[in-house]
Amino acid sequence: MKPIWIIDEDRSIRWVLEKTLARENIPFASFSCADDAIAALEAGDQPQAMISDIRMPGASGLELLKRIKARHPQTPVIVMTAYSDLESAVAAFQGGAFEYLPKPFDVDQALELIRRAIDESTRQSGVAENVDLTPEILGQAPAMQEVFRAIGRLSQSHATVLITGESGSGKELVARALHRHSPRQNAPFVAINTAAIPKDLLESELFGHERGAFTGAQNQRRGRFEQADGGTLFLDEIGDMPPELQTRLLRVLSDGHFYRVGGHAPIKANVRIIAATHQHLEARVKEGLFREDLFHRLHVIRIRLPALRERREDIPLLARHFLQKSAQELGGEAKRLSEAALKYLAGLEFGGNVRQLENLCHWLTVMAPGQQVEINDLPPELREAPIDRGVAADWESALAKEVDQQLFAATPELHARLLRAFERTLILRALNHTGGRRIEAAQSLGIGRNTITRKIQELALDA
Numbered sequence: 001m002k003p004i005w006i007i008d009e010d011r012s013i014r015w016v017l018e019k020t021l022a023r024e025n026i027p028f029a030s031f032s033c034a035d036d037a038i039a040a041l042e043a044g045d046q047p048q049a050m051i052s053d054i055r056m057p058g059a060s061g062l063e064l065l066k067r068i069k070a071r072h073p074q075t076p077v078i079v080m081t082a083y084s085d086l087e088s089a090v091a092a093f094q095g096g097a098f099e100y101l102p103k104p105f106d107v108d109q110a111l112e113l114i115r116r117a118i119d120e121s122t123r124q125s126g127v128a129e130n131v132d133l134t135p136e137i138l139g140q141a142p143a144m145q146e147v148f149r150a151i152g153r154l155s156q157s158h159a160t161v162l163i164t165g166e167s168g169s170g171k172e173l174v175a176r177a178l179h180r181h182s183p184r185q186n187a188p189f190v191a192i193n194t195a196a197i198p199k200d201l202l203e204s205e206l207f208g209h210e211r212g213a214f215t216g217a218q219n220q221r222r223g224r225f226e227q228a229d230g231g232t233l234f235l236d237e238i239g240d241m242p243p244e245l246q247t248r249l250l251r252v253l254s255d256g257h258f259y260r261v262g263g264h265a266p267i268k269a270n271v272r273i274i275a276a277t278h279q280h281l282e283a284r285v286k287e288g289l290f291r292e293d294l295f296h297r298l299h300v301i302r303i304r305l306p307a308l309r310e311r312r313e314d315i316p317l318l319a320r321h322f323l324q325k326s327a328q329e330l331g332g333e334a335k336r337l338s339e340a341a342l343k344y345l346a347g348l349e350f351g352g353n354v355r356q357l358e359n360l361c362h363w364l365t366v367m368a369p370g371q372q373v374e375i376n377d378l379p380p381e382l383r384e385a386p387i388d389r390g391v392a393a394d395w396e397s398a399l400a401k402e403v404d405q406q407l408f409a410a411t412p413e414l415h416a417r418l419l420r421a422f423e424r425t426l427i428l429r430a431l432n433h434t435g436g437r438r439i440e441a442a443q444s445l446g447i448g449r450n451t452i453t454r455k456i457q458e459l460a461l462d463a
Helices: 011-023 034-042 061-071 086-094 107-119 142-153 171-180 199-207 243-255 281-286 292-298 312-330 339-346 353-367 395-408 414-433 438-445 449-458
Strands: 004-007 028-031 049-053 077-081 099-102 161-164 189-193 232-236 272-277 301-304
Touching: 004 011, 004 034, 011 028, 011 107, 028 034, 034 049, 034 061, 049 061, 049 107, 061 077, 061 086, 077 107, 086 142, 099 107, 099 142, 142 171, 142 301, 161 171, 171 189, 171 232, 171 272, 199 243, 243 292, 281 292, 312 339, 312 353, 339 395, 395 414, 414 438, 414 449, 438 449
Parallel strands: 004 028, 004 049, 049 077, 077 099, 161 272, 161 301, 189 232, 232 272
Antiparallel strands: none
């Protein structure tokens, strides 16, 4: 078997992969940069498979991917990067990558991918494009990496896609990314919110109308299907589409033709449909509010977009981006969130998801008095919002948030109140652990028997 090529400037990454492959008796060759691997290719060497970083000094991993696909198109390539962004994922898949592995990765996961790559006989093909390195969707959380992978795998597809996710989670951004990284990217992307347009006007908006079709129709009008010809039509909030229009949309998806309102000549619908909803469509189908046959027509490929509370580790990244964006729009210097403020935000529910966080950052850019944003600079409704205790990094973080809230509320005798609550919890949990045996509880806490007896009396724990 030919060797597996490992290309990464990080010596520790190479070492881990080398030890893993050696343990499995898989031959390998390591390179610290893409230039060295390209030189080996030009000298006539060929790998069984390749696992390569993307960003390295000299030639990039994407350039290496392009070179090896030109010489040995059957060779599977796994690309890995610490910069877990959409552009890297899309560029890798469009370049013919076998799989995309964000760092840090699990060694067993990497080994499984390498084993699959060795056995791979068919894989995607294509040529990597030059892409703007500014990401259009930000996210390092595992749930977002799955979204990036899906967009990358669909980059050569015309398939209908259904995007589900809560309001404000960024469904239109994903739809635009799917269009941008598709064979239809040079044609129009047309979006329509089916819930925002009155039912009586929605049919005309979608399909257009002929002159005189109804009162006020003084001229012929092209609908969104015609405007998106050759490109992508994004139907947002498809779950709220009226039943009669669901029937018309189903007919278009089935026959590939539609009629303008008042028209008699069929018009070919050369569009890719991407639909989105925050509704649970399966439930609406059972309730008779959404056509089951239309649901199956739309549900060819499904992408679920996570809520912000499911990707809390992305909040600092998103917040910095939105603060920078707001500063550029307003022509000022970007503000910074303190560590305490970031931890506080990470514990909030963010019912409005990414859109709420973006609006908050714009508010802070305008309203926060200093360049560094502290908890007290947040809007009052957020300072008073309940904290999700389950996401606190540790008990000290939870305590810090509680102290911040109580200080803002000007709670009297705060030290005594919190100290009493702390001691009460500590002793109760110790007694619970020992089945109520005080001497054992005192020993587990490292205090004396008389101390725990006195504290039980002071804190009225006998009851």
